[in-house]
Amino acid sequence: MNVLKFLDQKISAALVAAGAPADSPAMVRQSARVQFGDYQSNGVMPVAKKLGMNPRELAQKVIDNLDLTEAADKIEIAGPGFINIFLKPEWMAEKLSGYVQDDRAGVEEAATRQTIVVDLSAPNVAKEMHVAHLRSTVIGDAVSKTLEFLGHKVVRANHIGDWGTQFGMLIAHLEDLQKDNPDVMNSELGDLENFYRESKKHYDSDEEFAKRARNYVVKLQGGDEWCLTQWKKLVDVTMEQNLNTYKRLGVNITARDTMGESMYNDMLPAIVEDMKGKGLAVEDDGAMVVYLDEYKNKDGDPMGVIVQKRDGGFLYTTTDIACARYRYENLGADRVLYYIDARQAQHLQQAWTIVRKAGYVPEHVTLEHHAFGMMLGKDNKPFKTRAGGVVKLASLLDEATARATRLIEEKSGDMPAEQKAEVINAIAMGSVKYSDLSKNRTSDYVFEWDNMLSFEGNTAPYMMYAYTRVQSIFRKAGVDVAALGGDIAIKEDAERELAIKLMQFSEAVEGVAREGMPHILCAYLFELAGCFMKFYEFCPVNKVDVPADVKTSRLQLCALTARTLKLGLGCIGIETVEQM
RNA sequence: GCGCCCGUAGCUCAGUUGGAUAGAGCAAUGGCCUUCUAAGCCAUCGGUCGCAGGUUCGAAUCCUGCCGGGCGUGCCA
Structure with missing residues (x-):
């Protein structure tokens, strides 16, 4: 409750x-x-x-x-x-006894089951995922998992960047590579970042190439079959790599969740036509423009948002209008959560203002932008995405694994190899994810290895360690959790603090669902782990002088703590291990 | 110019939407392992909540004006 x-x-x-x-x-x-x-x-x-x-x-x-x-x-x-x-301690004790054998640890399912679309991750085709994709991916998935735990239907919408003028040069470059090496898809495209860089370089330096590239853009948009096939190859090879990264991160995003920008192309002409019919979009200098009184331009006049270019092409605002409409009409969304960079805030607001005016999504369906800042380097400058020097997500995860390995070798070097590998992975991924999940900054933040991969204090390993300590008590006691019974008695301060914290699990889970912010659950779990650590120090369970009734009472508090930690960490996508 | 976001301890961040004496972690200092894993626990140190006004029983939070930083601002995404 x-x-x-x-x-x-x-x-x-x-x-x-x-x-x-x-x-x-x-x-x-x-x-x-x-x-x-x-x-x-x-x-x-x-x-x-x-x-x-x-x-x-x-x-x-x-x-x-x-x-x-x-x-x-x-x-x-x-x-x-x-x-x-x-x-009243007796009241809490009675409630908690009921949770010990409850696989939801006292958290009830939501009264009304909603369909919630979560816009997350959104990597770009022909580029590798880098650190800036981490937040959207990890936070979006954590909120999705929490909403699912509460019984909602979640659609993870991976809005990948799979459309745009850059595909002309990418297709042309791919064509050139294929001439030399028919097997290029399996070899050189392993390094997408390099592929993108090379094609850009070629585009900027070779006018013939650039001409061919621009021609391919037109053909691609016109639905040319060969161009579409080449385009599809690039999408597939990129997503194959990204799906591996998701798997490694323990993030539940699959191929079915891919709903890229290109998916809405077919909707765009009708939408512009419809807005024209409603008097929303008007022609201006050959382009179709929607004027919004809510926003002013440089001269103080209503801002015009272009929804169709003079050459007939569409822009990303139009795509986002179509996208919101699709999520309501086709996916049946009651709520849409967008985990997107803060720089897109104004753009999204404009798109949604138009969406509301056009009546594509009713007011009771909320469109929520959960923004976050940019990743900065230690020099307080943004990471560059094209000119090299990018920290790839994969290499970040490698570094985390290396650090976790060093730590485990030092602390628990004698663990069996297979178990050790499992623990290392859980700690490495958990640490990286937790450092992002526990922050709620909309402003920019500085990326620091030392903060992200420190294993002390308010971190994933601290909570994982608390969990293993509980499990260790059960190993020592030789008691099966399923067979636990008897009364809970709350006497010591440490017992009371732990008990009240255990009572508050559902408040934290529901807070994440309501606000779309996993850091609420992170803070709760850190406090819970802290309460348990204190309980562990002050309230012995397996000591010889502990009376039987006190022992069964404390064992139940332990069991519920373990269950709550495991469920809670599960909600934010962090694994637990039995020993570390 | 206009718009949006931000400014809290040396550092990284919370602050439950206006509630009581602003909280954690890291770093620093001092204690605690013959006793369920010391990746831990306890204690100490650390703040004009960017500045100045205003609103009221009560403001880090709301309103106004400054200062400082970031982002965006009609045919890229």
Whole structure:
């Protein structure tokens, strides 16, 4: 159950019973300090003000109308009119006992199952994935996994860059390479970055080549079969490599999720035609333009967004309009989450403004941009994408693996080779992913090996280590978790802190689903791991002088901790191991 | 010029949408392993929340104006 929601409903009702207007929010939060209890309600003060009442008197009336005897020990009024709630250990113990054998650890499925489209990853064809793709891929997948855990239907939409004028030169370059080596697809294209660079170089230096390339662009857009075949080869070889990277990262993105820009091409003429019919798009200097009062141009006039070029070609705004429409009409989206670079913010807002005006997606279907900043180098300058010096995602993962290997050899060198490899991989991928997942910055951020791959403090290995410590207790105790029973008794401070944290798992999971931000769950899991580490230090389980009833109680807290950590880390795409 | 985002401890970041004395990790310092894995635990140190006003019982959070940084701004994506 969600304790916060439970209390919020109870107190909201009491607030109304005490004379507050019907929809007055109870504003229940986890308490800021231990002396303020476990939860606090901040809703009395605004209402008292509105009604011209003394807030502490209103708070008392709320309490008089509030029945929380089963759940709370103590309810008190504090400060100007806060209501502080202290949960009853027996109540928590009873709830937690129920979670020990529950494979959802107390998290209920969402009341209404939604279809949620998650726009993520979006690598470019004929280029290798590099560090800038990491956030979108990892965060998008983590949110997807969490939403799926809550029972929603998630469509991962991999909006790959598979269209545009650059394909002319790529096709021409591929053609040249094939003349010399028919097997080029299997050899030289292993290094896509080099392939792209070489074709660009050729394009810039050879006018004949450039002419041929431009001709191929026209032919490709006209649906020329040979060009399409060449284009398809480039898409396939790129995605084959990317799918390997996804697999390595433990990210659940498959070939079926590929929905690139080219997918919407067929929709574009009809959309422009439709917008023209609605009076939204008008002709200006040969191009089709949508004017938006919401945005101003340099002269202070409504900004014009071009949806079709003078030469008849379409632009990416038109594609994104079609894309939003497709996600609503064809995929049946109730909600669309876009995990895209912050630089696209204005562009997306414009596209969506047009989408709403054209009536392609109703207001109740939300289009949410979850932006993040650019990856900067240590010199505070962005990574270059074309002129070399790019940090490839694959080499980043290699480096992470190398570092994890060094660490494991040092700490647990005597582990069997197969197990060791598994642990190394879990730690390497977990560390890289966690460093991205735990941040919520929309501004730029500096990429640093040392921060990303440090294995101390608020990191994936810390939480994985907490998990192995629990498992170690069970190995020592020789007890099967499935056979655990008996009562939970919450006595020590460390037990109480752990217990309350365990009660709050669903709040964290639902927070991620609501906000689309996995760092909420990261923070929760770090706190949970911390509570367990403290419990581990202060509350022995397997010692000889621990009474039997205390031992069974603590074993259950351990079992639930393990389950919660595993489920929670699973929600954000981080593996656990039994030993490390 | 206009628009969007950002500015919190030496560093990396939280701050539950206006709540109580602004929190973590790293780094630094000092303690804790004959006792379930010390990748750990405990303690100390560290802040004019960019600056100045305003709104109110109450502001890191909201409004205005500055300062500083990033991004975007009609025929690339």
